[in-house]
Ligand SMILES: Nc1ncnc2c1ncn2[C@@H]1O[C@H](COP(=O)(O)OP(=O)(O)O)[C@@H](O)[C@H]1O
Protein backbone atom coordinates (compact mmCIF):
# COMPACT_ATOMS: atom_id res chain seq x y z
CA UNK A 89 0.00 0.00 0.00
CA UNK A 90 1.21 3.47 -0.87
CA UNK A 91 0.93 6.23 1.73
CA UNK A 92 0.76 9.90 0.75
CA UNK A 93 0.61 12.65 3.40
CA UNK A 94 -0.57 16.22 2.83
CA UNK A 95 1.34 18.36 5.29
CA UNK A 96 2.12 21.95 6.20
CA UNK A 97 1.40 23.90 9.31
CA UNK A 98 0.03 26.74 7.21
CA UNK A 99 -3.79 26.66 7.34
CA UNK A 100 -5.84 27.20 4.21
CA UNK A 101 -3.10 26.09 1.83
CA UNK A 102 -5.18 23.27 0.37
CA UNK A 103 -4.24 20.09 2.26
CA UNK A 104 -7.81 18.80 2.63
CA UNK A 105 -8.86 19.93 -0.85
CA UNK A 106 -5.93 18.17 -2.50
CA UNK A 107 -6.28 15.10 -0.23
CA UNK A 108 -9.83 14.62 -1.49
CA UNK A 109 -8.98 15.54 -5.07
CA UNK A 110 -6.05 13.14 -5.30
CA UNK A 111 -7.79 10.28 -3.46
CA UNK A 112 -10.70 10.39 -5.90
CA UNK A 113 -8.44 10.85 -8.94
CA UNK A 114 -6.64 7.67 -7.86
CA UNK A 115 -9.82 5.58 -8.08
CA UNK A 116 -11.16 6.06 -11.63
CA UNK A 117 -12.49 2.49 -11.67
CA UNK A 118 -13.55 2.27 -8.03
CA UNK A 119 -10.11 1.20 -6.81
CA UNK A 120 -9.74 0.83 -3.06
CA UNK A 121 -8.44 4.10 -1.73
CA UNK A 122 -8.64 5.55 1.81
CA UNK A 123 -8.18 8.88 3.52
CA UNK A 124 -6.90 8.99 7.08
CA UNK A 125 -8.09 12.22 8.66
CA UNK A 126 -5.56 13.37 11.25
CA UNK A 127 -7.22 16.73 11.76
CA UNK A 128 -9.89 17.49 14.36
CA UNK A 129 -11.36 20.12 12.03
CA UNK A 130 -13.18 17.27 10.29
CA UNK A 131 -13.21 18.65 6.73
CA UNK A 132 -12.87 15.15 5.25
CA UNK A 133 -15.46 13.48 7.52
CA UNK A 134 -17.98 16.20 6.69
CA UNK A 135 -17.24 15.77 2.99
CA UNK A 136 -17.71 12.00 3.38
CA UNK A 137 -21.12 12.51 4.99
CA UNK A 138 -22.22 14.28 1.80
CA UNK A 139 -20.83 11.48 -0.38
CA UNK A 140 -23.01 8.51 -1.24
CA UNK A 141 -20.17 6.14 -2.05
CA UNK A 142 -18.16 3.76 0.15
CA UNK A 143 -14.81 4.86 -1.33
CA UNK A 144 -12.56 6.46 -0.51
CA UNK A 145 -12.85 4.93 2.96
CA UNK A 146 -12.42 7.62 5.61
CA UNK A 147 -10.86 6.86 8.99
CA UNK A 148 -10.46 9.54 11.66
CA UNK A 149 -7.51 9.42 14.03
CA UNK A 150 -6.87 11.54 17.13
CA UNK A 151 -3.71 10.01 18.51
CA UNK A 152 -0.35 9.49 16.73
CA UNK A 153 -0.29 5.76 17.52
CA UNK A 154 -3.67 5.37 15.82
CA UNK A 155 -2.14 6.30 12.46
CA UNK A 156 -0.03 3.16 12.40
CA UNK A 157 -2.87 0.86 13.40
CA UNK A 158 -5.19 2.51 10.87
CA UNK A 159 -2.64 1.96 8.09
CA UNK A 160 -2.11 -1.68 9.07
CA UNK A 161 -5.89 -2.33 9.03
CA UNK A 162 -6.39 -0.52 5.73
CA UNK A 163 -3.59 -2.48 4.10
CA UNK A 164 -5.08 -5.75 5.41
CA UNK A 165 -8.42 -4.67 3.93
CA UNK A 166 -6.88 -4.42 0.46
CA UNK A 167 -6.56 -0.63 0.25
CA UNK A 168 -3.79 0.22 -2.24
CA UNK A 169 -3.44 3.97 -1.55
CA UNK A 170 -3.99 5.87 1.68
CA UNK A 171 -3.91 9.66 1.72
CA UNK A 172 -3.33 11.24 5.14
CA UNK A 173 -4.79 14.71 5.68
CA UNK A 174 -3.16 16.59 8.55
CA UNK A 175 -3.91 19.67 10.63
CA UNK A 176 -2.44 23.13 10.28
CA UNK A 177 -0.16 22.67 13.24
CA UNK A 178 3.16 21.03 13.67
CA UNK A 179 1.76 18.52 16.14
CA UNK A 180 2.66 14.94 16.97
CA UNK A 181 -0.06 13.65 14.65
CA UNK A 182 1.40 15.47 11.66
CA UNK A 183 4.91 14.30 12.58
CA UNK A 184 3.76 10.69 12.70
CA UNK A 185 1.93 11.10 9.40
CA UNK A 186 5.18 12.31 7.81
CA UNK A 187 7.09 9.40 9.31
CA UNK A 188 4.59 6.87 7.96
CA UNK A 189 4.34 8.39 4.47
CA UNK A 190 6.08 7.18 1.32
CA UNK A 191 5.79 10.70 -0.02
CA UNK A 192 4.66 14.03 1.43
CA UNK A 193 3.03 16.83 -0.53
CA UNK A 194 3.37 20.34 0.86
CA UNK A 195 0.71 22.61 -0.66
CA UNK A 196 1.88 26.22 -0.81
CA UNK A 197 0.10 29.33 -2.05
CA UNK A 198 2.34 31.57 -4.14
CA UNK A 199 3.29 34.17 -1.54
CA UNK A 200 6.48 34.75 0.46
CA UNK A 201 4.57 34.36 3.76
CA UNK A 202 3.15 30.99 2.68
CA UNK A 203 6.55 29.76 1.53
CA UNK A 204 8.15 30.84 4.83
CA UNK A 205 5.40 29.09 6.76
CA UNK A 206 6.20 25.81 4.98
CA UNK A 207 9.85 25.76 6.11
CA UNK A 208 9.33 24.05 9.50
CA UNK A 209 7.41 21.28 7.71
CA UNK A 210 10.21 20.93 5.19
CA UNK A 211 12.74 20.63 8.04
CA UNK A 212 10.66 17.90 9.69
CA UNK A 213 10.36 16.01 6.40
CA UNK A 214 14.10 16.22 5.78
CA UNK A 215 14.85 15.11 9.34
CA UNK A 216 12.65 12.05 8.80
CA UNK A 217 14.23 11.50 5.40
CA UNK A 218 10.94 11.33 3.50
CA UNK A 219 10.44 11.92 -0.19
CA UNK A 220 8.41 15.09 -0.83
CA UNK A 221 7.17 17.64 -3.32
CA UNK A 222 5.84 21.17 -2.94
CA UNK A 223 2.58 21.83 -4.75
CA UNK A 224 1.88 25.39 -5.81
CA UNK A 225 -1.83 25.69 -5.11
CA UNK A 226 -4.47 28.37 -5.65
CA UNK A 227 -2.29 29.94 -8.31
CA UNK A 228 -3.36 32.94 -10.39
CA UNK A 229 -3.37 32.50 -14.20
CA UNK A 230 0.05 34.15 -14.58
CA UNK A 231 2.32 36.79 -13.09
CA UNK A 232 5.72 37.37 -11.57
CA UNK A 233 4.55 36.31 -8.08
CA UNK A 234 3.97 32.85 -9.51
CA UNK A 235 7.37 32.54 -11.17
CA UNK A 236 9.12 33.95 -8.08
CA UNK A 237 7.34 31.42 -5.88
CA UNK A 238 8.26 28.57 -8.25
CA UNK A 239 11.92 29.67 -8.23
CA UNK A 240 11.96 29.77 -4.40
CA UNK A 241 10.36 26.35 -4.05
CA UNK A 242 12.65 24.80 -6.66
CA UNK A 243 15.63 26.09 -4.69
CA UNK A 244 14.25 24.58 -1.46
CA UNK A 245 13.41 21.17 -2.93
CA UNK A 246 11.25 19.42 -5.48
CA UNK A 247 8.29 21.24 -7.01
CA UNK A 248 5.52 18.92 -8.15
CA UNK A 249 3.91 19.33 -11.54
CA UNK A 250 1.53 20.92 -12.45
CA UNK A 251 0.59 24.00 -10.44
CA UNK A 252 -3.01 23.85 -9.22
CA UNK A 253 -4.95 26.95 -10.19
CA UNK A 254 -7.43 28.88 -8.10
CA UNK A 255 -10.74 27.49 -9.39
CA UNK A 256 -14.25 27.36 -7.97
CA UNK A 257 -14.63 23.71 -9.03
CA UNK A 258 -12.46 22.67 -6.04
CA UNK A 259 -14.78 24.38 -3.57
CA UNK A 260 -17.97 23.24 -5.30
CA UNK A 261 -16.74 19.64 -5.49
CA UNK A 262 -16.03 19.60 -1.74
CA UNK A 263 -19.51 20.96 -1.08
CA UNK A 264 -21.08 18.29 -3.29
CA UNK A 265 -19.25 15.36 -1.66
CA UNK A 266 -17.30 14.73 -4.86
CA UNK A 267 -13.73 14.78 -6.02
CA UNK A 268 -13.02 17.59 -8.45
CA UNK A 269 -12.33 14.99 -11.16
CA UNK A 270 -15.90 13.72 -10.69
CA UNK A 271 -17.49 17.14 -10.30
CA UNK A 272 -16.36 18.72 -13.56
CA UNK A 273 -14.63 15.96 -15.46
CA UNK A 274 -13.65 18.05 -18.45
CA UNK A 275 -12.65 21.12 -16.45
CA UNK A 276 -9.16 22.51 -16.03
CA UNK A 277 -9.21 21.82 -12.25
CA UNK A 278 -9.95 18.15 -12.95
CA UNK A 279 -7.18 18.00 -15.54
CA UNK A 280 -4.65 19.50 -13.12
CA UNK A 281 -5.53 17.12 -10.30
CA UNK A 282 -5.34 14.12 -12.65
CA UNK A 283 -1.93 15.33 -13.75
CA UNK A 284 -0.78 15.91 -10.17
CA UNK A 285 -1.86 12.39 -9.23
CA UNK A 286 0.14 11.03 -12.20
CA UNK A 287 3.18 12.96 -10.91
CA UNK A 288 2.75 11.47 -7.42
CA UNK A 289 2.23 7.95 -8.75
CA UNK A 290 5.36 8.19 -10.88
CA UNK A 291 7.34 9.23 -7.79
CA UNK A 292 5.89 6.32 -5.81
CA UNK A 293 6.56 3.75 -8.52
CA UNK A 294 10.01 5.03 -9.51
CA UNK A 295 11.02 5.21 -5.86
CA UNK A 296 9.88 1.58 -5.39
CA UNK A 297 7.88 2.85 -2.43
CA UNK A 298 4.82 1.43 -0.73
CA UNK A 299 6.29 -1.74 0.63
CA UNK A 300 7.74 -0.51 3.88
CA UNK A 301 4.93 -0.11 6.41
CA UNK A 302 6.57 -2.35 8.96
CA UNK A 303 10.00 -0.75 8.44
CA UNK A 304 8.58 2.77 8.80
CA UNK A 305 6.67 1.71 11.91
CA UNK A 306 9.86 0.34 13.41
CA UNK A 307 11.74 3.56 12.62
CA UNK A 308 9.20 5.79 14.44
N1 LIG B 1 -7.00 25.23 -6.00
C1 LIG B 1 -7.99 25.80 -5.30
N2 LIG B 1 -8.89 26.61 -5.92
C2 LIG B 1 -9.88 27.21 -5.24
N3 LIG B 1 -10.08 27.06 -3.92
C3 LIG B 1 -9.21 26.26 -3.24
C4 LIG B 1 -8.15 25.58 -3.89
N4 LIG B 1 -7.47 24.87 -2.96
C5 LIG B 1 -8.10 25.09 -1.78
N5 LIG B 1 -9.15 25.93 -1.95
C6 LIG B 1 -10.05 26.46 -0.92
O1 LIG B 1 -9.27 27.10 0.08
C7 LIG B 1 -9.82 26.86 1.37
C8 LIG B 1 -8.76 26.17 2.24
O2 LIG B 1 -8.47 24.91 1.67
P1 LIG B 1 -8.27 23.61 2.59
O3 LIG B 1 -8.09 22.47 1.68
O4 LIG B 1 -9.35 23.52 3.61
O5 LIG B 1 -6.89 24.01 3.28
P2 LIG B 1 -6.14 23.29 4.51
O6 LIG B 1 -6.70 21.91 4.63
O7 LIG B 1 -4.69 23.31 4.15
O8 LIG B 1 -6.42 24.15 5.72
C9 LIG B 1 -11.06 26.03 1.17
O9 LIG B 1 -12.17 26.90 1.12
C10 LIG B 1 -10.85 25.39 -0.21
O10 LIG B 1 -12.06 25.12 -0.86
Ligand SMILES: [Mg+2]
Nearest residue numbers: 103104127131
Ligand atom coordinates in the same frame (compact mmCIF):
# COMPACT_ATOMS: atom_id res chain seq x y z
MG1 LIG C 1 -7.66 20.90 6.20
